[in-house]
Amino acid sequence: MGTPDSTSTPFWGPDFAALCEADPEIAEVLLGELARQRGGLQLIAGENFTSSAVLAALGSTLANKYAEGYPGRRYYGGCAEVDRAEELAVRRARALFGAEHANVQPHSGTAANLAAYAAVLAPGDTILAMSLPHGGHLTHGSRVNFSGRWFHAVAYGVRESDERIDYDQVRDLARAHRPRLIVCGATAYPRLVDFAAFRRIADEVGAYLMVDAAHFIGLVAGDAVPSPIPFADIVTCTTHKVLRGPRGGLILCREELADRIDRAVFPFSQGGPHMHSVAAKAVALGEAAGAAYRVYARRVVANAQALAQGLQAEGMRAVSGGTDTHLALLDLRGIGVSGSDAERRCERAGITLNKNAIPFDPVKPMIASGIRVGTAAVTTQGMTETDMKEIALLIGRAAREDDESVLREVRAAVGDLVATHPAYPRR
Known part of the structure; x- marks a missing residue:
């Protein structure tokens, strides 16, 4: 593969060019994962985007x-x-x-x-x-x-x-x-x-x-x-x-x-x-320790609450009635969809989240009656409570549908949203 330019690699610098030369297969994996993170909604509650400074220390x-x-x-x-x-x-x-x-x-x-x-x-x-x-x-x-x-x-x-x-x-x-x-x-x-x-x-x-x-x-x-x-x-x-x-x-x-x-x-x-x-x-x-991080942390919670409310409007019951933190757990039985099906369909639409058991779940964990969503990563991207309402609509549509044309439409809408709020902006 050719050496990517700075529009493809926002922070890896000349060392990445050396990786492309030495091991193009692994370089391709890194670029593929960067494209995946940039190209979709990352709603796994335990994931986030580190800063370029953190990545620089990791690669030191x-x-x-x-x-x-x-x-x-x-x-x-x-x-x-x-x-x-x-x-x-x-x-x-x-x-x-x-x-x-x-x-x-x-x-x-x-x-x-x-x-x-x-x-x-x-x-x-x-x-x-x-x-x-x-x-x-x-x-x-x-x-x-x-x-x-x-x-x-x-x-x-x-x-x-x-x-x-x-x-x-x-x-x-x-x-x-x-x-x-x-x-x-x-x-x-x-x-x-x-x-x-x-x-x-x-x-x-x-x-x-x-x-x-x-x-x-x-x-x-x-x-x-x-x-x-x-x-x-x-x-x-x-x-x-x-x-x-x-x-x-x-x-x-x-x-x-x-x-x-x-x-x-x-x-x-x-x-x-x-x-x-x-x-x-x-x-x-x-x-x-900075003031900007305190603003960020509060926005994470506000976004999680807005996302939970939006998903409830889509027929997904918020476990415990809502959230006080960065994550929400949704019971999908009301829309007749399993957590595993919702996870797979959302992934095909560019939305990464995970199936999750709910308390007193009647089905096995690998099927699950619920999904878990988190707002840490999308908040790092600068998304707001208004964006959470749109994300809830996209999740609701993707979770209900197993039609490839519908999921392609959702993926296109996801692409428009993340283009407005890019992860690791190109420079």
Whole structure:
């Protein structure tokens, strides 16, 4: 393939030309994915567009460096520069979230959760966490995951009447099972979590409280939702999603747990950190400290609420009645479409979202009765509540139709919309 010009590659620079020469097949994959992200609506709740600065750090020479250990205490020489990167990331995380301690080394949210469990639990200990079918996460005690195989997991859920967390059930289960760790946070729960209520329950039974804030930590950074930091012993999160950083994990905790958390990350569960990713985390954390990011975070929530309202007008019931965050969960049974069918049809129309189980779902997860949508990426593109109304109409039309001509019409409308609000604008 030929070397693309700057109109095709907005930020990769001359290094991309070298990739085109050395490995044109992979270069073609990169260009194809860039075209996919630019050409459609990206509504996966856990995805976003990083800045060019974050991508530059990810593609830097820091990828070459082994740096087992922590700044000033490495097992390898030559770590002066990566020490600076990690120290910046830690300082920025602590300042942004008001945390006493931060560990920026986890490779992912799952790795962060593994380390958090290792810091305060022994195999066989009891954890109390949200049920996966009700919106929780694999690492919150699913039997197919280490969290459900190594620990005794007890699950709480939502009330069938309003699909909100049943705090009375949480308290009753905590009293009955006396967990060593209570986990709150979810991947498909659109409402705010009452951290104070969880703190009271944890204190009553002598449990640690961990908040998995992977999905909403970016909203916390932007002061768009309440912070779990004053209530939790440990907060785990990812640096992608709303936070707009690289794919990776982050742990925030009280000072008295700092040493245990650090040892649980290294050497217990990880070796050398990915220093290019650590540097990219520092970039994203610095960006999130700015006033423009706070405006962005609030727009994410407003857009999610507008999108949920628009989808309800299309006959899709918003689980729990709406959303307080960046994501919404929609029940499609009212329009007679499964989540898996809606996902496939929307993808053919240039709309990327995911099928998702709803609470008390009568069908299997791979079919699902619902879809999950998120507004982090489209808000990064500059879209507004007015655009969300149009997106809702497009989703409604695509989800109902299995006619290729109709889906082509929707795709054309999607193309017009994203052309007005381009991802990674050409320069």
